[in-house]
Amino acid sequence: MVSVRGDDADPFSKGYICPKGTALADLHADPDRLTRPLLREGTSWKELGWDEAFDLVARRLNGIRAAYGKDAVAVYQGNPVAHNLGLLTYGQLLLRNMGTRNAYSSFSLDSLPHMLAAFTMFGSQILLPVPDIDRTDLMICLGANPHASNGSIMTAPDVKARLQAIRARGGKVIVLDPRRTETAAKADRHLFVRPGTDAALLLAMIDVLFTEQLVTRGRVGTTGEDDLRAAAAAWPPERAAKVTGVAADDIRELARALATTPRAVLYGRLGVCVQEFGGLAAWLCYAINALTGHLDEPGGLMFTTPAADPIPLARALGIEGSFGQWHSRVSGKPEFGRELPISALAEEIETPGDGESKVQIRALLTCAGNPVLSAPGGPRLERALASLDFMVSIDPYLNETTRFANVILPPASPLTRPHFDLALNTLAVRNVAKYSPPTFERAADTRHDWEICLALWTRLGLPGKLPGIRLAERTLAKLGPEAIVDLALRTGPYGVGRGGLSLAKLKRAPHGLDLGPLTPRLPARLRTPDKKVHLAPALYLADLARLDRAFAQPPSGLVMIGRRDLRSNNSWMHNSQRLVKGPPRCTLLIHPDDASARGLAEGGTAKVSTRHGAIELPVEITADMMPGVVSIPHGWGHARPGVKLRVAQSVPGVSVNDILDPARIDELSGTSVLTGQPVEVSRA
Numbered sequence: 274m275v276s277v278r279g280d281d282a283d284p285f286s287k288g289y290i291c292p293k294g295t296a297l298a299d300l301h302a303d304p305d306r307l308t309r310p311l312l313r314e315g316t317s318w319k320e321l322g323w324d325e326a327f328d329l330v331a332r333r334l335n336g337i338r339a340a341y342g343k344d345a346v347a348v349y350q351g352n353p354v355a356h357n358l359g360l361l362t363y364g365q366l367l368l369r370n371m372g373t374r375n376a377y378s379s380f381s382l383d384s385l386p387h388m389l390a391a392f393t394m395f396g397s398q399i400l401l402p403v404p405d406i407d408r409t410d411l412m413i414c415l416g417a418n419p420h421a422s423n424g425s426i427m428t429a430p431d432v433k434a435r436l437q438a439i440r441a442r443g444g445k446v447i448v449l450d451p452r453r454t455e456t457a458a459k460a461d462r463h464l465f466v467r468p469g470t471d472a473a474l475l476l477a478m479i480d481v482l483f484t485e486q487l488v489t490r491g492r493v494g495t496t497g498e499d500d501l502r503a504a505a506a507a508w509p510p511e512r513a514a515k516v517t518g519v520a521a522d523d524i525r526e527l528a529r530a531l532a533t534t535p536r537a538v539l540y541g542r543l544g545v546c547v548q549e550f551g552g553l554a555a556w557l558c559y560a561i562n563a564l565t566g567h568l569d570e571p572g573g574l575m576f577t578t579p580a581a582d583p584i585p586l587a588r589a590l591g592i593e594g595s596f597g598q599w600h601s602r603v604s605g606k607p608e609f610g611r612e613l614p615i616s617a618l619a620e621e622i623e624t625p626g627d628g629e630s631k632v633q634i635r636a637l638l639t640c641a642g643n644p645v646l647s648a649p650g651g652p653r654l655e656r657a658l659a660s661l662d663f664m665v666s667i668d669p670y671l672n673e674t675t676r677f678a679n680v681i682l683p684p685a686s687p688l689t690r691p692h693f694d695l696a697l698n699t700l701a702v703r704n705v706a707k708y709s710p711p712t713f714e715r716a717a718d719t720r721h722d723w724e725i726c727l728a729l730w731t732r733l734g735l736p737g738k739l740p741g742i743r744l745a746e747r748t749l750a751k752l753g754p755e756a757i758v759d760l761a762l763r764t765g766p767y768g769v770g771r772g773g774l775s776l777a778k779l780k781r782a783p784h785g786l787d788l789g790p791l792t793p794r795l796p797a798r799l800r801t802p803d804k805k806v807h808l809a810p811a812l813y814l815a816d817l818a819r820l821d822r823a824f825a826q827p828p829s830g831l832v833m834i835g836r837r838d839l840r841s842n843n844s845w846m847h848n849s850q851r852l853v854k855g856p857p858r859c860t861l862l863i864h865p866d867d868a869s870a871r872g873l874a875e876g877g878t879a880k881v882s883t884r885h886g887a888i889e890l891p892v893e894i895t896a897d898m899m900p901g902v903v904s905i906p907h908g909w910g911h912a913r914p915g916v917k918l919r920v921a922q923s924v925p926g927v928s929v930n931d932i933l934d935p936a937r938i939d940e941l942s943g944t945s946v947l948t949g950q951p952v953e954v955s956r957a
C-alpha cells in the first residue's frame with residue numbers, strides 16, 4: 274500500500290477525501306491491527322484458530338442463554354457498523370436475531386432524537402431528511418460543525434466547498450454554536466447559543482412565525498399545527514433570549530430569514546441531539562422546516578431516493594420504529610427501535626435479577642464499538658465489563674473496551690472487502706451509487722466481519738428474520754453481502770425495467786453513478802397511517818413542562834461541550850501516526866474571562882472535575898468560546914493498561930467521558946447527555 278487518493282472522476286466526491294480516508298493506508302499496514310482470534314488468559318492473550326474460536330464463543334453464549342435466558346446476553350453495536358456492508362447485512366442477521374432485550378448501540382450517543390422525530394412525525398425511524406445543501410440559499414446550522422465532521426445525516430463530500438458555494442451564489446450560512454467553530458469562522462454570521470437551550474430557541478422562532486403570520490403551508494398535509502402554536506406561545510423571544518443567550522431581535526431575524534428565503538433550510542445535528550432536551554430540539558428542527566415550507570422542497574430539508582432502499586426491508590423486518598414498548602429492568606429507560614439506551618448497560622450488568630423474569634446481563638457481545646471511551650461513565654462501565662461471565666468482541670483492535678473480552682474476533686483489513694454504502698447513501702445530498710471492489714484479496718487465514726457474523730449465527734442456531742425464509746449457512750455463505758446489494762438495487766427505484774440498475778451495471782461504472790438531485794418524495798414516502806406529517810406528537814407536548822421547569826431561572830455556571838477534529842474519528846483512529854502528529858489536540862478550550870477568573874494560563878494544565886471524577890489536560894485560551902462554556906474533545910484516554918495501540922498510547926490524552934455523569938440523559942428519548950453538563954475547572 275503506497276498511498277490513498279481521491280477519485281477525480283467520481284461524480285459525487287470529485288476527488289475529495291478526508292484525512293481519515295488517507296489513513297486507510299495506515300490501518301491496512303498497522304502492526305497493532307489484529308488478524309487472528311485472541312483468547313484472554315488472565316492478562317495475557319493467546320491466538321486461536323477460527324473454528325476453535327467460533328466454537329468456544331458459541332458454546333459459552335449458548336450456555337448462558339440456556340441457563341439464564343436470552344436477555345442475559347447483551348449486544349452493543351458501534352458507529353463503524355453504519356459504514357460496513359458486511360455488518361449492515363450479516364451483522365444484523367446475527368445481532369438482531371439474538372432475541373435479547375439488552376441490545377445497545379451508539380445511536381443513544383448520537384442520532385436517537387432524530388430517529389424518534391422521524392418515527393413520530395414521518396412514520397419511520399429511518400426516514401431521516403437531509404439538507405439540500407447544493408441548492409439552498411440559506412443554511413442555518415445548529416449544533417453541527419461540518420468543517421470538522423464533514424457533515425452528518427448529510428453525506429456530502431467536500432462539504433466545505435459546498436458551504437462556500439452557498440455564499441458564492443449570494444446565499445447565506447448562519448451558525449449557532451457555543452463555540453466559534455471552523456464552520457462558524459467561514460460563515461456569514463455566528464451566534465453563540467448556551468448549550469442545552471436549543472429547544473427554547475426553536476420554540477421562540479416558531480412563536481415569531483405564528484405571531485408575524487410567516488407560516489407557510491406546504492404541499493403536504495400536516496396535523497398538530499394548533500398544538501405547536503400553543504406550545505410556542507409560552508416561549509416569546511424575550512423569554513428565550515434570557516435562556517439561550519441569543520438576543521430576541523436575532524431570534525426574530527432568524528425566523529424571518531428562514532420564512533422569507535424561498536430556498537432555505539435549518540439543519541440541526543449532533544449538538545442538538547446529545548443534550549438534556551435533545552428530543553424536543555430534534556423535533557422542533559424538523560417542525561420549523563415544515564412550518565416555513567422548506568420540508569421536502571428543493572433547497573430545503575429533503576428525503577433521498579437511494580438506489581438500495583432500506584424502507585421496504587425495514588418494513589419487512591418490522592423495524593420501522595418503536596418507542597417505549599418496554600422499559601429497562603433497573604431504571605425503566607424506554608426501548609426504541611428494539612434497543613435500550615447505552616446509559617442502562619452498566620446497571621443492567623451490575624444489578625442482580627430475580628433469576629426468572631428479571632434477567633441480569635451475564636455476557637456481552639460488542640461489535641465495532643468502544644463504549645469505555647465513547648459513553649459517559651467509562652470507569653463504571655469498566656468495572657461492569659470486568660464482572661461479566663463472558664465477553665466477546667468483533668473488533669480489529671485490542672483497545673479500551675475489547676481488553677475486557679474473553680475472545681476477540683478481528684475482521685480482515687477494510688481494504689480487502691468490497692464497499693457499497695448502504696447507510697450513508699440514504700443520507701446523501703445527491704442520489705448516488707458506487708461500488709468499490711476490494712483493493713487486496715484477504716489472506717486465507719483472516720475473516721471478514723460478515724463471515725464472522727455468519728459463523729456465529731450458525732453455531733448459535735439463531736433464526737433467520739425474514740418471515741418464511743430460512744436460508745442455510747451454505748447458501749448464505751455463497752451469496753455474501755454483494756448478492757444482497759444486487760437484490761436491493763434490482764428491486765430499488767432505479768432497478769426496474771431493461772437496463773435497470775444492478776450490481777453488474779454498477780461494476781461497469783467504477784467511478785460511481787450520479788442519479789440526480791434530490792426530488793420531492795412526500796406524501797407518498799410518508800409511513801404515517803394518515804399520510805400526513807405530524808407536527809406535534811403527544812410525547813413532545815408532554816415533555817414541554819420539563820423544559821419549562823428547567824429554565825424557570827436562566828441557566829448559570831460553567832458547562833462543558835465536546836469537539837470534533839478533522840484528524841480524529843471518535844475513539845479509534847489515533848493509532849495512525851499521520852493523524853496524531855502535531856501539537857496535542859486533547860485540550861481544554863476556555864474563554865479568556867473564565868480562564869483569568871481561575872488563574873489559568875495558556876499552555877498550563879487545568880483540572881476539570883465533576884462529582885464523577887477529574888481529568889487534567891492542557892489549556893487553550895480563546896475568545897472563540899462562549900463565556901461560561903468550555904470544550905473538550907472525546908475519544909482520547911488511551912493510557913489504560915492492557916491496550917495494544919502503540920501510537921495512540923504515545924499521545925494518550927484523557928477521556929472526557931470518564932467525568933461525564935452517565936445517569937444524565939434526555940429523559941424523553943433516553944439519549945446520553947454529552948453536552949451542557951456542569952463542570953468545575955481549576956489550575957492543576
Ligand SMILES: Nc1nc2c(c(=O)[nH]1)N[C@H]1C(S)=C(S)[C@@H](COP(=O)(O)OP(=O)(O)OC[C@H]3O[C@@H](n4cnc5c(=O)[nH]c(N)nc54)[C@H](O)[C@@H]3O)O[C@H]1N2
Nearest residue numbers: 416418422425468469542543544837838839841842843948
Ligand atoms: N473528523 C471527524 N469527523 C467525524 C467524526 C469524528 O470523530 N471526526 N465523527 C462522526 C460522527 S460519529 C458523527 S455523529 C458526526 C457528527 O457531526 P456534527 O453533527 O457536525 O458534530 P460535531 O462536529 O460534534 O459538531 C457539533 C457542534 O455542536 C456544538 N454544540 C455543542 N453543544 C451544543 C448545544 O447545546 N447547542 C448547539 N446549538 N450546539 C452545540 C459543538 O460546539 C459542535 O460545534 O461527525 C462524524 N464525522
Ligand SMILES: Nc1nc2c(c(=O)[nH]1)N[C@H]1C(S)=C(S)[C@@H](COP(=O)(O)OP(=O)(O)OC[C@H]3O[C@@H](n4cnc5c(=O)[nH]c(N)nc54)[C@H](O)[C@@H]3O)O[C@H]1N2
Nearest residue numbers: 351352353382383641642643644647667835843844845907
Ligand atoms: N463526550 C462525547 N462522547 C461521544 C461523542 C461526543 O460528541 N462527545 N460522540 C458520540 C458519537 S456521535 C458516536 S457515533 C459514538 C461512537 O461510539 P462507538 O461506536 O462505541 O466508538 P468508536 O470510537 O466509533 O469505536 C469504534 C470501534 O469499532 C472498531 N472498528 C473500526 N472499524 C471496524 C470494522 O470495520 N469492523 C469491526 N468489527 N470493528 C471496527 C474500532 O476498533 C473501535 O473499537 O461516540 C459518542 N461519544
Ligand SMILES: [Mo]
Nearest residue numbers: 352379382383
Ligand atoms: Mo456518531
